[in-house]
Amino acid sequence: MIEIKDLQKSYKMGSSQLHVLKGINFSVGEGELVAIMGSSGSGKSTLLNILGILDEADSGSYRLDNVAIKNLNETVASKYRNKFLGFVFQSFNLINYKNALDNVAMPLYYQGIKRTARYELAMQYLEKVGLASHAHHLPSELSGGQKQRVAIARALASNPKVLLADEPTGALDTKTSYEIMELIQGINDEGKTVLIVTHEPDIAAMCKRNVVLKDGVIIDDKLVEQVRAVTHV
């Protein structure tokens, strides 16, 4: 599903260069649930942004679902993001003047799906995350956990190949974090490929594979015995 070879990325910080990714080789198969770990500054978020076509690598190759992601213009990039990827962010990134249902329906709008069909589909995904009753609430009327559920429903709505989550539990308390992880595990159980960036070991333990980054290189990549979140809840 994801194949990257010798990925390099550096940022200009004033006059000096900051080499963030120093040659990453990494592949993810369909249906995997991968945690990308590392301390802050290790390059894990940069890697996720590149995987999410939100940012571009300086060198190296990246293939997503057998499509080369290289030198895309913004229009094509946005099309690929819409078609292949679903995003979940630490700060939820819901549009605050739209209610839960509208937020979930948004990626479908950019897929060109008609209004009625769009809302029907969005409602199905809200039901899936258990928030059908809150469909007409604004983000400001939802708790953190509920907001993240809406964000997950939104990420799933476009039926992406890969779900990318950047610290999805970073702004949540432990109990809510586990509820979110339970939801993510459920999604993975249905066969969806999921990548999670996290620095919390208990969250990583709930994934099937842990990749550890340090100073821009992968220092550890191992399959783990998955801890089911439901046992904690």
Next chain:
Amino acid sequence: MFNIERWQEIFEAISKNKLRTFLTGISVASGIFILVILLGVGQGLQNGIEKQFERDAAGIIEVWSGTTTKEYKGLNPGRQIQFRNSDYELSVQKFGDGLDKKSATYNQWQGLVTYGKESGNYQYRGADADYQFIENATMIEGRWINANDVANTEKVGVIGLKMKQDLFKDKSPIGAEVTLNNINFKIVGVFSDPGGEREETRIYIPLTTMQKAFGAGDKVSVLFYTLKKKENYDQALAEAEKFEKELGAMLRSKNTIAPDDDSAIGVHNSVRDAKQFYDLNLYIRLFFWWVGICTIIAGVVGVSNIMLIIVKERTKEIGIRKALGAPPISIIGMILHESIFITTIAGFVGLLMSLLLLELAGPNIDSDFFLNPSVDFGTALTTLFLLVFAGALAGFFPAYRAAKIKPIVALRDE
């Protein structure tokens, strides 16, 4: 451009961001409102001044006689000059081809006019049929003196509106007999004069009747001429100055006056004043255009500012939309579509409000220098579209930049 899904998306954004919409709308509407009011006031001032100078604008050449101040051909200074019919006839004979309107007049300052029990002292003046146009008088009832009246020395009179109100109150004076210094005259018309009340307290009678009935013989006091219309102002002025010079020379030589004696024969050429009138009008127009253009610029800057703030405020939303798969073109389209929609609606509201105000308040303004303020609807529409276009252009650049920035940068924006 007609994409129902896009419209729904925009209406949603508008209805959920009422304050933002309201503020944008207010600034656009007030900009248009002020601009149209200014243009209307400018037009009103222009109309008022035009009316004030209406008489002069026609370009009348007036000739009167006085006393000589220079010795000439053995004649002493201090001699009183009196025009006669022959002076007038000679001028018409010589310059007739170039003249448009012409009239000789004979003026008396005080005459007792009586109708029934009402009476008063009024100025009375003998004039020809053309004099109506020279005085720029408008007939309210009846007619002016005609060529027939002059030829047959008819005892008919035309009175001013003020005089009619004094003597006749609400009755129609047409056909009524009044006495002027004990001679009966039949009233054939009532006129109003842009010169105001002073000029409306006069009675005009045929010049020939005046001379005969009041013992003036062949005396005339002031001669009036207007020249045939010319292509442009400069040509008209040149022609008028030539006429003025030749006429003066002719009358001076006929009456044995020194060629440079301006007080024996005075000529007033109001074509020269018309120049000032045209200039004044031009300056007023230029001033209000300048104010208007400044207002448009202020409006454009205001709208641009709002657009910049809107785009800034929506940077994060733009990042989210891009992460969810919005292509840059749809981001630009969304922002421009919304801004054009709001500025157009708000602009129309401002336009209608200002036109309504001009329509309602305009006729109630009573001032000598302000009349009938109005705005050409086409001009108003043009300014509106200019503002909408400028707003769209001003919105385009920040929208384009926002659509170009990487989603992660936009997402980081708090």
